[in-house]
Amino acid sequence: MSEAPEKIMFVFKNPPHGNIHAYEGLEFVLITAAYEQDITLVFIGDGILALKKDQDTQELGIKGFMKTWRTLDDYEVEKLYVDKKSMEERGLTPDDLIVPVEVKEANDISGIMKEQHVIYPF
Amino acid sequence: MGRNLFLVIIMKYGILIKESPYNHQASDSAYNFITAALEKGHEVLGIFFYNDGVINSTKHMEPPQDDRHIGNRWSELGGKGIDIIICIAAAKRRGINDEVLGANMRISGLGQLVDLSLKSDRLITFGS
16 A cells, blocks of 8 residues: 555453453554554553553463563554543553553543544454 | 436445354344445445454354345355455454355455455444
8 A cells, every 4th residue: 555544543442351352453453553554542441451461361261462562562553542531440550551551531532533544443 | 497416425335344143233234234335326345254253254054044144145245246355363263264154255364454444435343
């Protein structure tokens, strides 16, 4: 694609365990990153829990994917926004998360959503 | 007699389906949306199945005869020239391969979803 990059947003709203949405969502983000588009990731509600540090999935008997978030930086995916209210409700701060994020008000996130060419919910 | 002026905007839609058939309404809602859009003269460039959505592609579905056959719906749309794409990564996890694939569908990579979204005026997602 030689045209100007399109704005593509991924909205993570599912918890990291209990369903596969965050995991397969992240897989899709990494594929999309190879297309050199303008990518934004937003974490809302339980979606924020997918970024929590020090998760141990051994007892769950499933492959953890938390470390994969760190590879986003290699792909120059740098716009990671978390919803302020969702984060506060869960007693989390950016220090609890495995990658650097920007905390934003719902209104600001809503404004960024309006600029997108496509939004994928996961 | 005044002349009526009709402004017809033809949209190019891409469709993403993320849930399995029967278990979830996504496949039915997507089908209804697609048939309505085609009736209105819009274009549907492709339908991409991801997550449990890939289960929509098995040719082994045998719903009760008085119920809709969701797999056949996709094969029929594929027969009309709509690109029906099944995500290979999600398919492999769930035992979907070329041997079980219904007619007029193909298995391919997530890059095809990126392409579809870039070619479409709107990408509509069914399933959360």
